[in-house]
Amino acid sequence: MADDRDATTVLFVATDRDRVVTSARRTEDEADGMEVAGATCTEGVREALETTDVDCVVFGENPLTAEGAQLLDVTDLCETHGDEGPVPVVLFTDGSYGPATAKATDGVADYVRADAEDAHAHLVDRIQWATTPSEDEEAEWYETLVESMEDGVLVFDGSGRIRYGNSAMTDVLGVELDLEGVPLGSLAGEPATVDGVDAIEGAVESVVAGEAEAPEVEVTVDPPGAEPRVVEFQVVGLPGGRDGALATVRNVTEYKQTESALRETRTKIERLHAVTGEMAACRSERELFELAVDAADRVLDADVCGIDVVEDETFGGVDIDEGGTFVPRVTSGEEYGPSSVEGVAGRAFRTGESVLVEDASDRTDASPVAEAGSVLVAPVENAGVLRAVAHEPGAFEERDRDLAELLVAHVGECLTRIRVGETLRERERDLVEERERLVSLFENVPSPLASYAFEDGRPVIRDANPSFEAIFGVDADDVVGDPLHDHVRPPSDDPADVADREDVVDLAGLDAELREGGHLETAVRRDTVEGPLDFLLHAGPLVDAETGEEGYVIYTDISRQKDRQRELQRQGEQLEALADVAAGDMRDWLNEARAYLELAEETGDEADLASVRHAHERMARLVDDLETLVDGETDLDPEPITLETAATRAWARVETGAVNLDVDDGSVEADPRSLEDLLQQLIRNAVDHGTPELVDPVSEGLEADTELAVRIGPLRDREGFYVEDTGVGIPPGERDRVFDPGYSTDEDAAGLGLGVVKEVVDRHGWSVRLRESRSGGARFEFVTDPKLRAIPRATEHTTVPEE
Structure with a gap:
């Protein structure tokens, strides 16, 4: 064949000698190492085949015409005169003789339209395919290419037929198929049903035609005797410029199932978090257990749920090694009796x-419920157990166990709080026993706890437990004698700030309530060694309910519940705002692009097409900003990073034109990608809204030759950094709105850029303030250490005047 010699020998057959000469020359010009001879009749073909090693014959006449009637004679000669098998024949004619008819003609290996653009270039490709090495050598090439791959691989020729499929395809499809040489459409039938073959065919055609690169297609495969599966096809062109396509085929069923399971688990966790706030407000065990069983019933999808307690249990715990019985307190689904x-x-x-x-179908010790197929039991500390029973075996998974453990952990915490409160309100015990029990409880309770006594009509602290010291960062000896007020209301140097706080306790009302033996229970937010945390504050008397001369203050940490509530509220508000902004802007820009496109089709004016491109660029920027905000929901991975590194990376992502960048030495502990997003948005904001090329310098109060510069550096007076520009700045009246989603002074912008800044600041726990730079531009100051933070977060931003 052709690979045994330096050149491929081609015989071009046509009745017109001039056409033979012209086509031979143009074919040789299109291919290196290809020699083209000619023949004008059947005898010429016979002579050439008998005297020359012809690798391929090109028949240049339409078989439907008188001149093309000799096609069958030529194919017969090629069938019998090849040294290593038939000589391939490529039909090179006009479009009146269709490709389907041509390929159905005996002896014709391939077909090229002579009246198509670049017809001779396509002819060379078809000749090269027709003269490729023998099937064994070609199969060896394909096998070398794909058999080492773990994924399934299909190789397609230029016509879309499967040329090769590696052995991994059997595992991917779940059935063994003879794939070589079959059209892709054959996969849609027996023995495995493939739903979506048309999409795969379209992807292959696009790649072969050079119209697309690497489209991904997901289809459903239903192999006999096995579960349906989801299979992903990723199609690319063949390496080495070969005519055809290669598809990497993966079974992504497990990934899809895992993805679905994660979504389901997340939904259930959100349900649990939603109910924890209600649990914290429960005042009785019965109320708490009913709420917990209802939550378990909805989260675990069990047929029967219940909380069983050990009979005659006490707050100090139950030793069931001495015997006892589990007694159901609250159940759902069906009732059941006590169990061993x-x-x-x-x-x-x-x-x-x-x-x-x-x-559990054959285990009598698993559950008191009849017809129990599967059972999940989670212990409730110092109380009993949470049971979940399903009639079918295998109904619960490990993630259900995790959810049950999370639920009973909240139940245990709330139950401890309820029992502490109930115990403290008991007035029948002897004073000595009360104080002995209190000493043990005082020292070991995990929540911050302080005792107080009235002196001169005001409550003062008498003692504080180790948790109080550890969490609030104080020494018990230092706070003894302090007015209780100093540790109940939030500390602040600004009385106006205290007045505006929702969690401020009415001190005068507190004194009167405690003196009369009353109780205070309210949610508060306090500064701790770990930063601000949310607590459930409970204050009340210990002895003498009539006068309330002595009492306690206990802080129960509810930060997780509060943070989750705030996060859900923030996410909901953000998603709603983003949806409104994105929907409106995207709709306007699509309408604008459609209008300019229609105008361009009518007039052919390039300016209209530029307007279409501009609208698409705005939509692309909107999508980028939305992706940045969505990526913000992933976990942070903070690390030390220099401002210069982050600024350089962010600068490279913005078209800055002639704008200058000046970065002072400094570093910050932050998630690198999030910090780059923040800097990118501020740089883009400075370029878009403060660049002299985009504004009128005179109307903005700038010198005519003003050059825009962006400066980034560390703060002097606290841990943090600043970003400022020398542009036109932001008017004081607008500064309170700049972080709102959708706010922008540019009608072509979606107004999400500073929303990205706000998202990064909030997720890091930083603070930001907006002020005017010395040059009159905008200056954003970020405080990164919560202990040193003297300004509110971006969600509560204020405008600070120039110092």
């Missing part, structure tokens, strides 16, 4: 670890 502590529930209570029984 010797079974699965007893083991979970003893060890403090949850137990999952996937098949």
